[in-house]
Amino acid sequence: METKEISQAVIGRLPRYLRYLGDLKDEGVERISSQELSERMKVTASQIRQDFNNFGGFGQQGYGYNVAYLYDEISKILGLDHKYHFVIIGAGNLGKALGNYLNFERRGFIFKGIFDKNPDLVGQDVRGVKVMAIEDLERFLKENPVEIAVLTIPKTSAVDIVDVLVDNGIQAIWNFAHVDLNVPDGVLVENVHLSDSLMKLSYNINRRKTEKDL
């Protein structure tokens, strides 16, 4: 069976499609053409059709796409019809923010535990989950099914904790630490490097200023 590899560029656009389709559903829109969607999303209709056709035909000639159907299909492609259990390593503001974010739950991401090395934080409540000591992480992972670890700790600690996570069967790491993690094949890492994003912003502010000076 031929495994047609979908490019990450396409995957990266799917969540945005899903968002617009969700809005359309809420508005009560039943069908939409690639042309209409392209105007809303400010992308080409051609790209929309190409993207969707990576996964087979979701539309119908002369009609367009059924919004609810397309929404469901993209959800499935993104794996949102499954449940995932995650723990958060680091109970600072960022860790707490992610633990408190209810929308993740709605998408099937279930918050199972949060850990910190700071004893003062241990015992604090984050949306019904008590902060545990980092020493308890290994035992917790052995006793509970957890697929995803969220790293919201400084980079030095992050590098150390990765081994514990990997050794105990973590499949994916959502990494907010400002470092590139070294993981074995088969363990996924999705990085959110906030300061990189901020630097892109400052580049563009600056570029605009420079252009005006010309």
Next chain:
Amino acid sequence: METKEISQAVIGRLPRYLRYLGDLKDEGVERISSQELSERMKVTASQIRQDFNNFGGFGQQGYGYNVAYLYDEISKILGLDHKYHFVIIGAGNLGKALGNYLNFERRGFIFKGIFDKNPDLVGQDVRGVKVMAIEDLERFLKENPVEIAVLTIPKTSAVDIVDVLVDNGIQAIWNFAHVDLNVPDGVLVENVHLSDSLMKLSYNINRRKTEKDL
């Protein structure tokens, strides 16, 4: 004067170069070749040289690149030799996390104010800055130079607040709200859509599982 537009693909890689060069500086490394850097960073040496040459020659044949010099040059390209003042809209955990993040200050991003519509939060202290009522935002922006607004509020509120920001001269918005903002030309938006990132992760977890089943 020809304005050679640098692609955002290149810009997006610069912060990562900067990070590795900072590490090299800390290790006391004085010079590095594109070949050595490529091994560390797991990108091609060719890409490294192409990227740097977008901005003119930073290296020297037969020698390589001077780490400290290259670090400084990339800092300047990214606009990190300037100061920026930012306010945070939304004093929830995420807003507080960003306000507390000291490394931004180190890069020239100065935390000036934080606002929330919840009266219970007003007056709370975030790294020496008191949370202000959202009603005070407009006056604050008129009285203080602020280039960047950070949006850490739900999407409905985000859409409303953008007008206030734009009308009061905000140049750039770092948007954590899960919505595409509509801003006039000349106002920059850098999106951090966390749930999009999480969905990419779940796609890849799922894809791996599917592949194994074949």
Next chain:
DNA sequence: TAGATTGTTAATCGATTAACAATC
């Protein structure tokens, strides 16, 4: 000078857009 390594041109690869035949 010989060796190393950049800067830069050329080749390749992949992603986006355009065009249109298929078909609802």
Next chain:
DNA sequence: TAGATTGTTAATCGATTAACAATC
């Protein structure tokens, strides 16, 4: 049936990689 719009192929564009002459 005629009109609309997809699915898909072909053309274009841009980004990455390879190759090598320039030069330190």
